[in-house]
Amino acid sequence: MNRRNLVLAAPALLAGGVSMGLSGLAWASASTSPGVVRFGQSADMTGENAEHGRDVRAGIVAAFEAASREGGGRGPRFELATLDDAGSAERCVANVKAFAEAGVSALVGLTHGGGTEASMSVIERHQMALIGAATGDMGLRGETSGAAYNTRAGYDLEFKTMVGYARGRELSRVGIVYLEGTAKPNLAAMTTALGSAGLRPVETIALDRNAPSFDAVAARLAAARLDCVLFMAQAAPTAAIIDRLAAARYRGLSYASSMAGPSLATTLAARGHSAILSAVVPRSTADGVGVVQRCRQDLDALGGEIPMSASVLEGYIGGRIAVEAVRGARPRGGAVGRPQLKDSLAGLRTDLGGYAVHFTPGNPNGSKFVELLTLNRYGNLVG
Numbered sequence: 001m002n003r004r005n006l007v008l009a010a011p012a013l014l015a016g017g018v019s020m021g022l023s024g025l026a027w028a029s030a031s032t033s034p035g036v037v038r039f040g041q042s043a044d045m046t047g048e049n050a051e052h053g054r055d056v057r058a059g060i061v062a063a064f065e066a067a068s069r070e071g072g073g074r075g076p077r078f079e080l081a082t083l084d085d086a087g088s089a090e091r092c093v094a095n096v097k098a099f100a101e102a103g104v105s106a107l108v109g110l111t112h113g114g115g116t117e118a119s120m121s122v123i124e125r126h127q128m129a130l131i132g133a134a135t136g137d138m139g140l141r142g143e144t145s146g147a148a149y150n151t152r153a154g155y156d157l158e159f160k161t162m163v164g165y166a167r168g169r170e171l172s173r174v175g176i177v178y179l180e181g182t183a184k185p186n187l188a189a190m191t192t193a194l195g196s197a198g199l200r201p202v203e204t205i206a207l208d209r210n211a212p213s214f215d216a217v218a219a220r221l222a223a224a225r226l227d228c229v230l231f232m233a234q235a236a237p238t239a240a241i242i243d244r245l246a247a248a249r250y251r252g253l254s255y256a257s258s259m260a261g262p263s264l265a266t267t268l269a270a271r272g273h274s275a276i277l278s279a280v281v282p283r284s285t286a287d288g289v290g291v292v293q294r295c296r297q298d299l300d301a302l303g304g305e306i307p308m309s310a311s312v313l314e315g316y317i318g319g320r321i322a323v324e325a326v327r328g329a330r331p332r333g334g335a336v337g338r339p340q341l342k343d344s345l346a347g348l349r350t351d352l353g354g355y356a357v358h359f360t361p362g363n364p365n366g367s368k369f370v371e372l373l374t375l376n377r378y379g380n381l382v383g
Helices: 003-008 011-020 050-073 089-102 113-118 120-125 155-168 184-196 215-223 235-247 263-271 290-300 310-329 338-346
Strands: 036-043 077-084 106-108 174-179 203-207 228-232 253-256 275-279 349-351 356-358 371-375
Touching: 036 050, 036 089, 050 077, 050 290, 050 310, 077 089, 077 310, 089 113, 089 120, 106 310, 113 120, 155 184, 155 228, 155 253, 155 275, 155 371, 174 184, 174 215, 174 235, 184 228, 203 215, 215 235, 228 235, 235 253, 235 263, 263 275, 263 371, 290 310, 310 338
Parallel strands: 036 077, 036 106, 174 203, 174 228, 228 253, 253 275
Antiparallel strands: 275 371, 349 356
């Protein structure tokens, strides 16, 4: 299976979105066996975050294909259909509705935080489970989001970890940069983390991601003489501001949450800039970690054309948890309905090899893994 077939699946899917209906969906396999368990995914397959969406999907499919091969094919066949939302919350909601009506067993690996949050009423109404959304969105981690089974840490744990790091180094003058339209719970994750350490932001700036220039933002941050800037933004604006801060001889630290994605490290390394990066899965180069090694092996089994990345690994972890949930829901080989799958998830506890996911009734936040990585000016990541 080559990268085009695995990730893009069908040109019509990407061009037509949900308007074509589920007849245009391309499943990971053409199998029609009654042992097939089908999952749906809405993801950024086109647009500025397309690389992230495609990599998340690739990781899920690698996990599903490996699970389908186990036992000589005598177990269930795991299949994934993906609809492109192009980073649109409205399209994400429409995609989720289409999957609900098509009868998929559950959803996995949605990539748009706001769109996923807006879809929760549909998900809950249809008694579906949402597994491994590839976002730290705090709206998916509250009391009203019981159908969202999160396989990665949220922004609250990311910022608590970073603020603890800053506080331990007596970095008291902190600035916050976030995208305009950031959901209140996500912004609260930043300010609450600072408040718990007795800190208040010196500067708080909302970014217009479509602004022609970020010079004014960088100038404002540089003038504030900050010790640290916390970014909750995507890679392009974050890299642009860090670039301008470096030109202004900013001496403080720059911290980027997982919202920026792995592409930020590549961009900053090419420009010789340093930063502290938040990772919510193990490093993709850590082959001594079991889940990383297994992910790489399962990618290689698909032809070895998909490069390993944090986004691929995040999708793979979500896919592995979906597989474990199905196996727990059908101990005697029976059909897996949506309620049975949710019941299985509610008590699922597993270690995928250096990465634990533990769900308990009333607490669907399965992982607390957060690691801070230092990107030095030579382009090396140091944990």
